[in-house]
Amino acid sequence: MNILHAFSINNVGLLHYVGTALIVTVLVVTIRRLFFDPLAKIPGPWYAKWTDVVLKIKSLSATGPIYVDKLHEKYGPMVRLGPSQVGVTDISAAKKIHTVKGDYVKTDYYLGLGYRKENVINTQDPETHRRHRKLLSQPISERSLKAMEPQIEEKIRLTIKRMGEEMKTRGAADVYKWWMFMATDTIGQLTFGESFHMLERGEVNTEIKDIQLIGAVSSIGTQLKAVMPILYHIRLPGFTDSLKTMSDRQSTSAIAKLQKLGEEMESKDQLLFTKLVKGLTMEGESLTGTELVYNAEGYIAAGSDTTSNTLTYSTWALCRNPELRDQLVKELENLPADFTDEHLKALPYLNHVIQEALRRFPVIPNGLPRYVPKEGAELGGYWLPGRTTVMTQAWSMHRNPEVFPNPDEFNPARWENPTKEMKDSMMAFGGGTRICLGMHLAYIELRLGLAHFFRTFPRARVSTLEGMKDDDMIQALHVVASPQSHRCLIEVL
């Protein structure tokens, strides 16, 4: 027998064994997935047992929440979204996931956000989170923020002035743009003691352009963790620099600003980071310089378009419905000329408007993914093994017609006597240990922003200038949702 002949006989034998092993493996995996997988009983589309690729594609094309919502509509409050992913709209299950115990930790989705810069937002380690949160909480508490109110109000007054100027020169003000400048300049001022001055310049500066681009790539990173190291180093088409270059540039700028804040501390002792720059220690714990910088960067990203897009949708929803607008204007007429946020907290209608905008137009519409603790858990009537990803999305929780009748209607009056289910279903700021840290700051900006806007422009309405129409305001459901046309033109009569 020549060598070639012997080799081909061996090869056929080998192929036979490999083929049989492959078939057996596929059979075992299939039987396990279909009959013995603990998630097999959870309803959902057939392909979700095998892959989450559809969810990823929909999320990347900014329609993820709509896709998941349709599945909930078809299959119920617990729906299989992938081999190890489950969508949850069951209220008690959602409460269990987002508890103060914090035993459902954030998933790898968050590694994309603030890539390679661990901070209070993206950390998966409960101990790191506890320490960061403890040190960051006090300066951003409702009580501490009181001292910062004059600086916030100054930014809002400037915003209203700039909107008024644009209404005169252009015929309408793009409130989407101005609210974005306001929220970004405000969080810059409160974090670094230095505004980005976009309100004065009327345009986005390079630093914020970097942050927006980093945000855009990060939303890809949340879905495609494996490609992130590549995306991080290469320059994508349309980008002037790689993510790494932009990200390093952002940190260099943040370090310089925090150093300056440290030098000017005496005159700026009322800000979010002053005590931390001074080396705040609580019960022997503190944040390192790098942790401080990464958290400061996190604040700029988390505290700008979230607040501004909520303000944009509140403004638009009132301007397109004069009856609702007039109700707010009437309430605001009773305010003293020198009103403060304390007066606004007591205004029922204003607060119903804000609550309804947070419900109807959630700016973080996607599921907030968490891992089931390693010992597994009973959720919504099903047993889920440890490390299953569970996702509770505001987009669906806020649209449950049994909890919110006519969910698509913007109706602030529904908050006059809210039911327990309504309150428990609200996920606009997340929940439990990971609830939004900037929530009180956001509320101050929302209250002051709307009050000043509608006192200055009581007859404001949606403009039709430059072809502006309702479709412009359809939410593009990215990590942070925004109007799909990136504009919202408002005019005065």
Ligand code: HEM
């Ligand atoms: C209307 C405005 C805002 C909305 C709707 C909003 C929404 C949210 C949501 C839903 C989460 C939870 C994310 C998750 O669990 O995955 C969150 C977390 C967070 N937000 Fe906000 N946010 C707003 C404004 C702000 C502002 C102004 C800041 C300023 C610093 C901020 C800072 C943070 C931080 C630091 C976290 C992480 C908290 C943690 O994990 O412990 N947010 N926000």
